[in-house]
Amino acid sequence: MDKKLHISVSPHFHAKVTTQSIMLDVILALLPTTIAGVLIFGVRSLAVIAVSVGFSVLSEFVFNKLAKKPMTIQDLSAVVTGLLLALTLPVNIALWEVAIGAIFAIVVVKGFFGGIGQNFANPAITGRVFMLVAFGDVVSAKSFVGKGIVDTTASATPLANMATAPTSMIDLLLGTHAGAIGEVCTVALLLGFVYLLIKKVITFHTPVVFIAVVFLLTLLITKDVNTALAYSMSGGLFIGAIFMATDYATTPTRPWGKVIFAVGCAVITVLIRMYGNLPEGVSYAILLMNILTPYIDKWTEDKPFGGEA
Amino acid sequence: MRFSKRGAHVPHHKNTADMTPIRMDVPSQLLIPVSMHIGRPATPVVKPGDHVDVGTLICESSGPVSSPIYSAVSGTVKKLDNIRVSNGSFCQAVLIESDGQQTVDANIKPPVVTDYASFIEAVKNSGIVGLGGAGFPTAVKLDVKDTSRIQELVINAAECEPYITSDTRTMIDDAQDVVDAVKLFEQYLNVKKVLIGIEANKPEAIKKMQECFKDDSAVTVVTLPSVYPQGAEKVIIKNTTGKVVPAGKLPIDVGCVVCNVTTMASIARYIKTGMPLVEKYVTIDGSAIKKPGNYIIPVGMLISEIMERLEINPDEVGKVLYGGPMMGISVPELDSAPVLKNTNAITFMSEKDAVSPEATQCIHCGRCAENCPMHLTTFAIARAYAKNDAEELRRLRVDICCECGTCSFVCPANRPLVEVNKLSKGVVRDLIAKEKAKEAEKK
Secondary structure: OOOOOOOOOOOOOOOOOOHHHHHHHHHHHHHHHHHHHHHHHOOHHHHHHHHHHHHHHHHHHHHHHHOOOOOOHHHOHHHHHHHHHHHOOOOOOOHHHHHHHHHHHHHHHHHOOOOOOOOOOOHHHHHHHHHHHHHHHHOOOOOEOOOOOOOOOOEOOHHHHOOOOOOOHHHHHHOOOOOOOOOOOHHHHHHHHHHHHHOOOOOOHHHHHHHHHHHHHHHHHHOOHHHHHHHHOOOOHHHHHHHHOOOOOOOOOOHHHHHHHHHHHHHHHHHHHHHOOOOOOHHHHHHHHHHHHHHHHHHOOOOOOOOOO | OOOOOOOEOOOOOOOOOOOOOEEOOOOOEEEEEOOOOOOOOOEEOOOOOOEEOEOOEEEEOOOOOOOOEEOOOOEEEEEEEEEEOOOOOEEEEEEEEEOOOOOEOOOOOOOOOOOHHHHHHHHHHOOOEOOOOOOOEHHHHHOOOOHHHOOEEEEEEOOOOOOOOHHHHHHHHOHHHHHHHHHHHHHHOOOOOEEEEEEOOOHHHHHHHHHHOOOOOOEEEEEEOOOEOOOOHHHHHHHHHOOOOOOOOOHHHHOEEEEEHHHHHHHHHHHHHOOOOOEEEEEEEOOOOOOOEEEEEEOOOEHHHHHHHOOOOHHHEEEEEEEOOOOOEEOOOHHHOEOOOOOOEEEEEEHHHHOOOOOOOOOOOOHHHHHOOOOOOHHHHHHHHHOOOHHHHHHOOHHHOOOOOHHHHHOOOOOOHHHHHHHHHHHHHHHHHHHHHHHHHHO
16 A cells, blocks of 8 residues: 555644634724724724734735735734724824824834744733833823714813813713723623634633722722722723733733733723822733733742642 | 632544444454553563464563563564664564464463552553543552552543543443452552543543442542543542642652543453453544544554554555544554554644644743743743753742643644653753752762
């Protein structure tokens, strides 16, 4: 029999979950808040999303071509980065700024460090922080204009507004208040969280601990439950805790590592919000903790079965 | 007791679980490699032209860790050849042409077993090796010298690999052999406590074993969760006895002897009949197989001849495995690949399933570490290997990797993690050898 056979090292079976299917799940989980954002802030948010996703994918395509690397746009991770970046931006932002933010996220933060899985900082967050620094006030969470359900010009976000006119609980849950496109609708973000848990894309550790500790610390400092709730449900905490602090490449892998990471994020967030001169601190908190991830991973490494402690 | 449930939910595909093995017609020839076990290759004692019968010694054990080999057919030795085996190396092999008579060797008679020493001697002569797949000479494993060290006998009947049901059939069709084997172990190895670990997906086998041992209070049947790899030695010890074998130690160091259920039954059969291990229950299944089944196949029968008998079209086959898809070894050439002593299944994969999906970059999702039954930080091992960092690989204890394949199975980027672990073990071995050489130089 001169039959030519395939030869390979075991295993010869593979689970159906792939990088692409995981990224698709994240995109699906982001859909509720994306739709909510479009409804709340109007159709212009679609333009922001389209530009952000489009330039993310395009810049990954061009980068891979120029760097002669295997094409990776089909893994959908650039779509996730573009979508996440857009969802953390205000609806009235200049589109060319969005494009530059997306290019920065993909080329500098992801591509230069070796592509998917190799970057140490979350591309979407770093892209946003870059825009905060580069374009100043436009990106910061102070003046968001809405032409959808929220028909306000230059209204203040709940965090900026806390002292003068507290936002109602219903508004916080539904997201009918000023804020970034995808960060306002708490209910929609929770839907995405549940979906990711069911599909086992992420575990509950980081989001639950992150949000709970922010709530408790705020309660401890302000001694007011309503303020603590408002702080927890705005300023990008939910989208950050659910979708960004759970990014595989830039956050710890083991459960206790995730807990440490989440506590760190929460403490830094509250410190920035309470004592810093920025209205919100989720992006910076996650970015700072990204840097510690390799160390946290090492501290929380599993003990090999039957190994010495 | 809390079960260790780390591992993967692999598809079971136990299509043949209710199929009693059918005896395959006598093969036209046998090709018998001298190395079908862990340890030194056996030494051929026959030469071309010699007549052999069923049960005639062909190769004798060549040292303390080795195992004799017997003929499964009557016929004539044609030649001693060198064949390429599945690990790529070459191995001496005896080619026997069958006369179709199946005359049984006149010297076959039950061994006289009266005590520990004669029991171990009998197991040694039976040619039995670890039939779960490992192929370690059973007599060596059972020869613990001081039987008081044995606190528990763990019978490994997890059969966690997809497709394979040969252990399942042993428990159902040869239950009496299993019962007799337990009695032998109780009598000669002074075993006081027996735990039979069976995965929950084999309810019929569990019921049968419970019935068989309902009057023996020493025996407990443990239903294991259907999470691969329950049959990994250290996992089944943990999930039946609760004990953890320290890294780098053997089961006997925590008072356990682990023995595959078919290995046990084969020992009982040899001691009853004197017929050494010459044939196996083999599951024939896989995505290229239209009619899966269990067969009694002589050790040495070529896969190519099995395919002819079962009318398996080679054009529809892309990959052939000794064993199942998780740990199975891929066969390079069908003409020189016989059924071995430790072959419990041959998996035929279709051309479509034969090609492994392309590996993409690690996304650091941690699924490999999360699911590793040995609790290894697999992604860190892969990084250390890429940097050729032998010290780090040793610190990460890649040496205890059982190569079960869970990490590669769950990896969304299809990284060849098991392969990297295997290579990493070599890097650590080199490091240890270098250190030893340095140490010796100092002295």
